[in-house]
Amino acid sequence: MVYDMTTVAYVTRPEYILGNERLFAGVVRSIVVPRERAIDIDDIYDFKMAEMLIMEKESNIC
Structure with missing residues (x-):
């Protein structure tokens, strides 16, 4: 298994x-x-x- 850091969200205080x-x-x-x-x-x-993947996922839901 491989892990990679993704920049989904960083949460911290401005003072930090x-x-x-x-x-x-x-x-x-x-x-x-x-x-x-x-x-x-x-x-x-x-x-x-990414758009194509989202459209494909949405078409499989319906």
């Missing part, structure tokens, strides 16, 4: 960011995000692929 040199210096927790919900969109091609 301003008072530390590194974002991950404190207590860091993680959650497992299912692969189908963690699509990495960096450009228009990725966006179109």
